[in-house]
Amino acid sequence: MSTVVETEEQSALRAAVAALGRRHGRAHDEAARDALWAEAGKLGYLGVNLPEEYGGGGGGMAELSIVLEELGAAGCPLLMMVVSPAICGTVVARFGTGAQKAAWLPGLADGSRTMAFGITEPDAGSNSHRITTTARRDGDDWVLTGRKVFVSGVDIADATLIVGRTEDARTGKLKPCLFIVPRDAPGFGRRRIDMELNAHEKQFELTLDDVRLPADALVGDEDAGLLQLFAGLNPERIMTAAFALGMGRYAVTKAVAYARDRQVWKAPIGAHQAIAHPLAQVHIELELARLMMQKAAHLYDAGDDTGAGEAANMAKYAAAEACVRAVDSAVHTLGGNGLTREFGLASLITASRVARIAPVSREMILNYVSHQTLGLPKSY
Numbered sequence: 180m181s182t183v184v185e186t187e188e189q190s191a192l193r194a195a196v197a198a199l200g201r202r203h204g205r206a207h208d209e210a211a212r213d214a215l216w217a218e219a220g221k222l223g224y225l226g227v228n229l230p231e232e233y234g235g236g237g238g239g240m241a242e243l244s245i246v247l248e249e250l251g252a253a254g255c256p257l258l259m260m261v262v263s264p265a266i267c268g269t270v271v272a273r274f275g276t277g278a279q280k281a282a283w284l285p286g287l288a289d290g291s292r293t294m295a296f297g298i299t300e301p302d303a304g305s306n307s308h309r310i311t312t313t314a315r316r317d318g319d320d321w322v323l324t325g326r327k328v329f330v331s332g333v334d335i336a337d338a339t340l341i342v343g344r345t346e347d348a349r350t351g352k353l354k355p356c357l358f359i360v361p362r363d364a365p366g367f368g369r370r371r372i373d374m375e376l377n378a379h380e381k382q383f384e385l386t387l388d389d390v391r392l393p394a395d396a397l398v399g400d401e402d403a404g405l406l407q408l409f410a411g412l413n414p415e416r417i418m419t420a421a422f423a424l425g426m427g428r429y430a431v432t433k434a435v436a437y438a439r440d441r442q443v444w445k446a447p448i449g450a451h452q453a454i455a456h457p458l459a460q461v462h463i464e465l466e467l468a469r470l471m472m473q474k475a476a477h478l479y480d481a482g483d484d485t486g487a488g489e490a491a492n493m494a495k496y497a498a499a500e501a502c503v504r505a506v507d508s509a510v511h512t513l514g515g516n517g518l519t520r521e522f523g524l525a526s527l528i529t530a531s532r533v534a535r536i537a538p539v540s541r542e543m544i545l546n547y548v549s550h551q552t553l554g555l556p557k558s559y
Contacts, residue, residue: 184473185245193245196224200253205523212379215255219246220290225260228414229268233284239480240265240414244421244472251425252432254523258380259332261418263287266411267294267340270357274399274407279359286337294359295336296411297327297385307342307355312387314343314356321392323358327385329537333369334381337362341387342408345401355408357398366390376529409488413479415538416491420472420498423534427465427498427505430527434458434509437516448512457508464501471497489552496544499534506531 185193199222203215219225228243229235236242247260268287271279286292303309312325323343333339338361344353360367366388374382399407435458438449448454475490506527510517518525535541549555 184470185241189242189245192224192227192242193249195222196246196249197253199224200250200255203253203255205254209379212255212257215250216257216259216290219250219257220288223288225257225264225290226268226284226288228264229284229288230272230280233272233280234288235268235272235284236288239476240269240417241473241476241480243414244417244476247418247421248425248428248469251422252428253425254429256422256425258378258422259293259335261415261422262296262331263293263336265414265418266296269414270340270398270407270411273410274357276395278395279398283359293332293336295330295333295339296415297330297333297339298342298408299327299329301326301328301384310342310344310355312341312343313353314345314358316345317391319394321358321394321396323360323387323390323392325387327387329372330369330383330385332380333362333383333385334371339367339385340398340411341385354402355405356401357407357411358392358396359398360387360390360392360396364390364392376533377526378530406484410484412538413475413484413487413491416495417472417475417479417487419534419538420468420475420491420494423495423498423502423531424465424469424472426527426531426534427461427502430502430506430509430524430531431458431462431465433522433524434512437513437522454512458512461501461505461508464497465505468494468497468501489548492539492544492547495534495539496541499531499541502531502534 223236224246226234227236227238227246228240231237243265247256250256264287268284271283287294300310312323314321314323323341325343338359341358341360343356343358345356346353367390368386369383372382372384438454439447441448471490472494475487475494478490479487510524510528513522513524516522550557
């Protein structure tokens with residue numbers, strides 16, 4: 180499904196990834212998901228946004244979002260794409276040292292290595308200023324202490340990019356910093372969270388109990404932590420939009436096929452406007468959300484972090500809302516069949532709801548737009 184705002188290369192990428200997705204189909208177990216991840220990495224799709232000198236495709240978020248959207252539209256989205264190449268890969272590529280880039284980017288690009296991302300904390304919620312995970316210097320080392328929650332894929336990741344805070348020597352205030360924490364680091368513990376959501380990628384609570392890290396575990400400049408953090412969060416929002424768009428398209432495709440064939444009276448049910456119009460409406464909403472996602476990706480790839488921040492938040496909001504409505508309309512189109520395992524839509528009811536909550540709630544996005552875009556005063 181190419182659009183006029185894409186280049187020929189991007190349209191070709193979209194077609195190629197769509198073919199890969201159709202070949203794999205909906206991945207029902209971890210082995211199938213691992214096989215898809217491995218093939219997507221081998222074909223260069225996982226690292227399409229990373230620098231060519233480190234094995235990536237030399238593209239940007241525009242290309243990576245195409246990959247995730249098309250895999251999602253085929254029923255086999257890869258959630259760790261949001262985290263490993265998009266957030267962590269971007270941060271390391273933009274701010275990492277030469278040694279960090281050489282150590283991580285080739286593996287992130289071909290999928291042989293993965294990195295998780297830990298920012299959310301039990302007592303901080305959406306208020307990142309309340310993050311209490313702290314890093315203190317001890318000689319040449321860093322020592323991290325704190326907790327994280329709802330961290331995806333820690334069990335399969337080689338390391339986790341942890342958002343901590345260090346004390347500013349001049350002001351005494353805490354400032355955000357990013358650290359690469361290896362999975363087997365002493366004092367780095369994890370506990371799986373029992374989720375109702377049936378996803379291949381599991382959620383974890385992390386504990387950092389005096390985790391000692393070498394000086395080169397710090398990513399980027401200690402004094403530019405906030406800039407570096409948001410350099411990773413904007414891709415996260417763009418990719419969450421892509422994830423939601425793919426899911427919404429998958430649901431609509433299933434519903435349209437059913438509505439064309441299902442016949443209760445004289446004509447297929449899709450001939451009735453009560454069935455056809457809701458599907459047409461959510462298709463329009465998904466297309467509009469994609470346009471905003473493409474705008475966000477274009478601005479980010481052009482280096483406009485401020486403009487990309489606004490557009491990425493709007494894209495994530497629009498795609499999440501469109502996805503929830505698309506899944507609801509699809510399930511309703513199938514009636515009782517929409518709740519059966521055979522048709523594979525019922526599980527999307529819970530999955531689609533995640534996009535409204537994570538990685539940032541729709542209310543916080545509305546706060547961002549009201550404050551940053553409209554100039555309205557804050558209530559907090």
